[in-house]
Amino acid sequence: xxxxxxxxxxxxxxxxxxxxxxxxxxxxxxxxxxxxxxxxxxxxxxxxxxxxxxxxxxxxxxxxxxxxxxxxxxxxxxxxxxxxxxxxxxxxxxxxxxxxxxxxxxxxxxxxxxxxxxxxxxxxxxxxxxxxxxxxxxxxxxxxxxxxxxxxxxxxxxxxxxxxxxxxxxxxxxxxxxxxxxxxxxxxxxxxxxxxxxxxxxxxxxxxxxxxxxxxxxxxxxxxxxxxxxxxxxxxxxxxxxxxxxxxxxxxxxxxxxxxxxxxxxxxxxxxxxxxxxxxxxxxxxxxxxxxxxxxxxxxxxxxxxxxxxxxxxxxxxxxxxxxxxxxxxxxxxxxxxxxxxxxxxxxxxxxxxxxxxxxxxxxxxxxxxxxxxxxxxxxxxxxxxxxxxxxxxxxxxxxxxxxxxxxxxxxxxxxxxxxxxxxxxxxxxxxxxxxxxxxxxxx
Numbered sequence: 001x002x003x004x005x006x007x008x009x010x011x012x013x014x015x016x017x018x019x020x021x022x023x024x025x026x027x028x029x030x031x032x033x034x035x036x037x038x039x040x041x042x043x044x045x046x047x048x049x050x051x052x053x054x055x056x057x058x059x060x061x062x063x064x065x066x067x068x069x070x071x072x073x074x075x076x077x078x079x080x081x082x083x084x085x086x087x088x089x090x091x092x093x094x095x096x097x098x099x100x101x102x103x104x105x106x107x108x109x110x111x112x113x114x115x116x117x118x119x120x121x122x123x124x125x126x127x128x129x130x131x132x133x134x135x136x137x138x139x140x141x142x143x144x145x146x147x148x149x150x151x152x153x154x155x156x157x158x159x160x161x162x163x164x165x166x167x168x169x170x171x172x173x174x175x176x177x178x179x180x181x182x183x184x185x186x187x188x189x190x191x192x193x194x195x196x197x198x199x200x201x202x203x204x205x206x207x208x209x210x211x212x213x214x215x216x217x218x219x220x221x222x223x224x225x226x227x228x229x230x231x232x233x234x235x236x237x238x239x240x241x242x243x244x245x246x247x248x249x250x251x252x253x254x255x256x257x258x259x260x261x262x263x264x265x266x267x268x269x270x271x272x273x274x275x276x277x278x279x280x281x282x283x284x285x286x287x288x289x290x291x292x293x294x295x296x297x298x299x300x301x302x303x304x305x306x307x308x309x310x311x312x313x314x315x316x317x318x319x320x321x322x323x324x325x326x327x328x329x330x331x332x333x334x335x336x337x338x339x340x341x342x343x344x345x346x347x348x349x350x351x352x353x354x355x356x357x358x359x360x361x362x363x364x365x366x367x368x369x370x371x372x373x374x375x376x377x378x379x380x381x382x383x384x385x386x387x388x389x390x391x392x393x394x395x396x397x398x399x400x401x402x403x404x405x406x407x408x409x410x411x412x413x414x415x416x417x418x419x420x421x422x423x424x425x426x427x428x429x430x431x432x433x434x435x436x437x438x439x440x441x442x443x444x
Contacts, residue, residue, distance in 0.1 A: 030119035033252045037124045040247025043240045044131035048075055048138060050236025054291070055142050056434075057230030058340050062424025063146045064225055064434035070141035070153055074134050077154055078161055082130040083109055089166035090129070094176045100167045101174055120250065128247060129169075136165055136196045142340030143204030146222075147214050147421055150429050152414035156404060160203065164400040168393060169195050179389050183381065184373035187389035188357060190259065191248040193303025193350040194393045201347020202394050203401040204338055210405045211415050213337035215422065225434075227287050234291035238267055241298050245305040259305040262313040263298065266305075269317030270297020277325050292328070292345065296320040299349040304357035312360030319356065320349040354390055358383040 052071035059067045078086070085107055092103030105111025115122035137157035144153070171179040172187060172195050179187040179194075189195060214222065224230060246260035274293025275285045300320035301313055308316065327344040338344065358379045370377040408414045420428035427433065 028119055029116060029121060030252075033250075034120050034124060036252040036256070037120055037128055037247060037250065040243035041124065041128045041131055043243025044128065044135065044247065045075075045240075047237055047240035047244065048072070048131075048135055050233045050240055051135065051138055053229050053233030054237060055145065055233070055340050057226040057228070057233060058224045059145050060222055060424070061225040061434065062426055064426065065432050066150070066425025066429055067141070067145050069150065069430065070145075071138040073150075073154060074138040074141075074157060077158055078134045078137060079130065081158065081161055082126075082133050086133055086161065086166055087126050087129070089162070090133075090169045091174050092170075094170070094174070098171075098176070098178045101170045118250070125250070129173075132192055132196060132244075133161065133165060133169075136192070136200050137161055139196070139200040139342055139346055140204045140207065142342040143208040143338045144211055145339040146425065147211060147339075147416055149413050149416050150425075151412050152408050155412050156207075156408045156414065159404045159407065160401065163404065164199060164203065164397055165195075168199055168396055171392065172389065179392065182388060183385040184369040184377050185382075187385050188307055188361075188382065189303045189354065189389065190306040191245045191302045193299070193354045194389050197299050197302060197346040197350030198354065198390065198393050199397040201343045201345075201350070202397040204342035205336070205347065206398050206401040207405055208338040208343070209336050210402070211337075213335075214339065215418060217337050218332070218335070224288070230291060231287055234294050238294055238298065241267070241302075245302060249306060255306060261310065262301055262305040262308055265310050265313040266301035266317035266320075267294055267297040269314045270294060270300070270321045273297075273318040273321035274325065277321065292324065292341075293321045295345050296324040296349045299346050300353035302350055303354045304360070307362060307365050308357060308360040309362050312357075315360065316353055316356060320352055323352055324349045351390060354386050355383065358386055 048071050052068040055071065056064045056068040087109060088103045088106035089100050092101030092106055094100075095102045103111070109123070109126055112122040112126060117125050137160055140157070140160070141153065148156075171177045172189050174180060187194070216222070241263055242260050245263045246256045249255040249259050271290055271293040274289050274296065278285050278289045297317035297320060300316045301308075304312070304316060324345050327348040328341055331338055331341070331344055361379065361382065366377060366379075369382070373381075405414065416425075416428075
């Protein structure tokens with residue numbers, strides 16, 4: 001082959017991996033960034049079956065399919081609601097005093113067919129955000145596992161999505177949201193510390209208390225049916241979290257690299273710290289402790305991955321594991337039945353990150369905030385904004401969930417009856433068994 005011809009072929013091959021600019025009218029699509037955002041969208045969706053495996057392995061054999069169905073059902077229910085009206089309610093122009101968004105062009109995504117948002121097709125951003133909307137109510141299912149009607153769960157997550165998630169997401173992430181514009185640079189919540197984890201965790205606590213404990217809890221042993229599956233689910237969550245956090249930068253550059261690195265560092269720090277805690281207290285390490293530490297490290301860095309440095313990520317991951325470890329023990333002392341510890345990990349861990357990130361912000365970010373403020377801006381100034389966001393999130397999630405619970409219970413029914421609960425969700429609600437012909441624990 002002649003050198004010139006070889007060079008042409010090599011150039012054509014390398015061009016596949018080189019970001020290209022594709023012009024559409026007056027807007028440009030950066031194919032490199034678009035490719036990363038498409039990948040991130042897929043990674044976030046991968047977290048949903050990861051969550052299903054994580055939760056499914058932690059419940060009893062008779063409830064494994066019913067529990068996993070909760071996560072997968074969210075992909076169907078919220079996946080449709082997001083397209084029909086969720087994107088409009090979240091990213092439309094503020095109405096009702098800034099309570100929620102509204103844009104009729106966003107209904108059924110009909111107005112974005114040719115739209116370019118910055119350098120990425122708006123379809124990509126809509127689908128990326130839609131995956132966040134799917135996984136958030138699925139997180140809550142961990143608190144009500146093993147004791148609710150499937151129809152009640154479907155109705156609950158539908159109302160919760162419309163009345164809690166969409167307004168909160170609008171406050172924090174929409175360009176005209178009031179928390180987005182609070183202070184010099186708005187509340188810091190890169191990938192959903194408030195929008196996803198605190199809101200889901202607080203709602204989980206409320207619904208767990210209102211539902212009451214599982215029959216037999218805590219006297220009857222309710223051991224996980226498959227910790228191998230839980231470990232694999234945690235691994236999928238860790239991988240998916242790179243799209244969760246790094247994708248939330250909506251670019252493919254320095255900020256993306258920072259967010260991905262901090263995610264990895266914090267998750268590892270959280271896992272290691274939990275193992276150390278168990279070694280000190282129990283003189284042994286457990287797989288359940290390891291995955292709890294992984295999650296503690298991941299949720300705490302979710303709001304902070306865009307502003308902290310590795311030292312901050314290590315510190316936050318370690319602190320989250322310590323605090324979450326004792327939050328789970330507190331559940332036993334107080335007696336409420338948050339079946340799979342949604343509140344103790346997601347709300348506590350991510351809430352910690354929302355608050356403490358203020359003291360680990362990199363200097364360059366703080367300098368930009370000071371410039372925007374027209375003067376000095378300190379960690380204490382940002383802390384006030386973060387606390388305001390925390391208070392608003394807790395108030396909306398707790399109040400909204402309280403009202404939604406009674407609407408669901410009084411209409412389609414929420415808490416399952418005793419005979420079906422003792423039989424198990426798989427058999428009584430779905431006429432299936434998670435492990436072939438195995439039908440154990442029917443009276444557990």
